[in-house]
Amino acid sequence: MKKFEEIRTRTLLVLNQLSDDEVNWRPNESSNSISNLVVHIRGNVDERISNGILHNNKIRNRQMEFESIKKSKQELIEITNETYVEVIETIENMSKAAWHETQLVRNKERTNLDMLLQCAAHFSEHLGQIMYIGKLIKNEDYITTSIPKKVI
Structure with a gap:
């Protein structure tokens, strides 16, 4: 849980430094904006x-996630908070048996534990991209996220 909270906090620290235009900036057409990544x-x-562990029925349009999208900084802050609250609450409420249940991912059975570990790694990779984009935009005005700060 602490890893997911760290990713959430550091993402918010980057978002709080940027404007609406900056969170939607893409270095080029084949690259993602911070909005895309969130x-x-x-x-x-x-x-x-939501679907794999909690057995909800959410529809995902993965292709749309990488198209040119426009989100406000505030929308991204809300999405980030909602996303990580869901992850953390799911982990807190999982039974011992739920950790060992499996879900089908790209035609391969994976345990929920394995999936959560994969998510932590995947989200960390994207956090690195979010920080790098923030550094490109802010240059020497970028405030590092590696020193823990309180996020509002």
Whole structure:
């Protein structure tokens, strides 16, 4: 749970430094904006956690996650908070048996534990991209996220 909270906090620290235009900036057409990355993480949680662990019936449009989208900074803050609250609450409420239940991911059975470990790694990779985009945009005005700060 602490890893997911760390990713949430650091994502919010980057978002709080940027404007609406900056969170939608793409270095080029084949690259993602911070908006794309936040929406993509949400889609991954919908598929792997909401559907895979909680057995909900959310529809994911993965292709749309990578198209040119426009979100406000505030929308991204809300999506980030909702996403990680869902992940953390799911983990807190999982039974011992639920950790060992499986879900089908790309035609391969994976335990929920394995899936959550994969999510932590996947989201960390995208956090690195979010931080890098923030650094590109803010240059020397970028405030590092590696020193824990309180996020509102």
